[in-house]
Amino acid sequence: MDKDLVSIQEVRNLIANAKLAQKKLGQMSQNEIDKIVKAICDSAYNNAEKLAKMAEEETGFGKWQDKIVKNTFASKSVYEYIKDLKTVGIINEDKDKKLIEVAVPVGVIAGLIPSTNPTSTAIYKAMIAIKAGNSIVFSPHPMATKCILETVRIISQAAVAAGAPEGAIACMSIPTMQGTDQLMKHNDISLILATGGTPMVKAAYSSGNPAIGVGPGNGPAFIEKSADIALAVKRILDSKTFDNGTICASEQSIVVESCTKDKVISELKAQGAYFLNKEEADRLAGFILRSNGSMNPQIVGKSVEAIAKMANLNVSTGARVLIAQETNVGHDYPYSREKLAPILGFYCEETWEKACEKCIEILNNEGAGHTLIIHSNNEAIIREFALKKPVSRLLVNTPGSLGGIGATTSLVPALTLGCGAVGGSATSDNIGPMNLINIRRMAYGTGEIEDIVDRNNTASSSIKSESLNEDSINLIVEKIMEKLRSQL
Known part of the structure; x- marks a missing residue:
């Protein structure tokens, strides 16, 4: 058969x-x-x-x-x-x-x-x-x-x-x-x-x-200038290298402010990140996406060594993740897309407000409704992110992969993460x-029809009473104005 x-x-x-x-x-x-x-x-x-x-x-x-x-x-x-x-x-x-x-x-x-x-x-x-x-x-x-x-x-x-x-x-x-x-x-x-x-x-x-x-995850990780940068980098690299990045809540890009860019890059390198030059980044980009625009399964869950060999990159021994500096966001820009592998895009903006806008742009390109990570000690900025980002999970000072599934946060422990209506999902919950x-629902009666009528009548009388009171006030005001005019 x-x-x-x-x-x-x-x-x-x-x-x-x-x-x-x-x-x-x-x-x-x-x-x-x-x-x-x-x-x-x-x-x-x-x-x-x-x-x-x-x-x-x-x-x-x-x-x-x-x-x-x-x-x-x-x-x-x-x-x-x-x-x-x-x-x-x-x-x-x-x-x-x-x-x-x-x-x-x-x-x-x-x-x-x-x-x-x-x-x-x-x-x-x-x-x-x-x-x-x-x-x-x-x-x-x-x-x-x-x-x-x-x-x-x-x-x-x-x-x-x-x-x-x-x-x-x-x-x-x-x-x-x-x-x-x-x-x-x-x-x-x-x-x-x-x-x-x-x-x-x-x-x-x-x-x-x-x-x-x-839906797909494409969570950006914003390192705000008040963050403990060394700890933020540790969390991001621990998360992105966990099971070679196969958890959909893992970080897909890093966004920083220009005032801390050099310090963040230095810390990333110190903790094992390899920054690709322009030629290397272009070469690897050809392996991230297939011709139809979908993620290449050959890179999924693979180690840095395996990916480097595949793309013919001469990467230093012991590199934990591959990072490409990027400015653009869109369907044809692989580093702005979901990459279930130890690969990250790196964006720099002048201010945290611009960084906020960049994160929204990344999410609206892919990953809306899923997850965003912020590393910061500024509660006001954290709350601004919570109010504006189109995500179901805003993770604060925690690894994205393990925080999103509820392992390092108090979210419901789950391996299916709802993306809400904005992400085309029926719920925004961790399932x-x-x-x-x-x-x-068993609902016992708490009143009769007469009670409804009485309530409506009471409400109607109250509205009329308020109207009368308002008219009386207006009449008094008018009389006062007339008195003042006569004196003038």
Whole structure:
């Protein structure tokens, strides 16, 4: 049989099983659900290293040592945040307003998994789906099918042992475009949780089913003159080199003021950044984007050494990131675009106000709604950035990659980061279990129709009274003016 037909039939079978499993999950207590979530967490945590090595070996992206951190974050950190959330039955009751809120699972979720964070995203999505009483069927990126399937096998096995029904966590073993299309458009899919490239996210939103998708990240990092420059540079380089820049919240460019430009450049070089000359920057630019304007997958998650070899650059040994000085922003300027690799653009503006405008220009070019990072000790300027930037996450004095996902900030720990309406997303949240439930509201009557009529009459009388008072005041003022005129 044709591969696409086999894939489509597999998806139909997985969804049918997931639907039956979800009905059983929907009848479980909070304690039973929490027991399953804990089992998923523990099994993923115990296999964090194994899965990290599999992901690097299969995809060629990033560093397995950092992928261990991501797997640990996706299991332990996410679990610690969600473990005490009420997601089953009555989750809120306001006795004064006579209002009760009941959590209702959305049903069967389609989980689309990227190749950049394959195992960690699968762990995270499975945990938040089950916590909300949903089953989930994964569509793995073809470049990461083996490591995602192994992740699902491990956590699904643990979930079933803890009481989950068979089929509650499942994954396509034959990923095709036709199969994924069937998954997203199937009538029994209640919600699509899409993490990946722009075309895939757009396909999710046009599927006819509700979807939560995320757009590209292209976060600029502004180093304002009051910042601790050495610490700001450390945070940026730590972030951009973490798993070779594969987290979408990682910094894509640095923006500085002219008064600190030399100091920032000196500090970047001291901490391992390599500044490309004009010829080198032009040469590398040809490898960042493909002819169709999309990011070249050959550079994604690769080390500086691998990228330099690819572009025939003579880069100093031990260089951590490659930086190109840039002034332009636009679709055809690679250094102003998203680069999921240890490559940064570098911009300099005369004032912080101009820097602010440059950051907005970069974001509106690509990455609107996602993330911006500012390093500053000036609260007034920080707040100005918060008021004006078209982002869902403004990160202050923290690494972008780990701050955006909630590892070094108090944001919801997540590997799917909403971009809000400005970024074409259904939400601006870091996605957690509460985004994967519906809320049924029980509202008791608090009055009768006569009460509404009485309130309207009272309001009308009040308006008339205020009008009369105003007329009286005007009459008094007029009499005073007449008296004054007569005296003159």
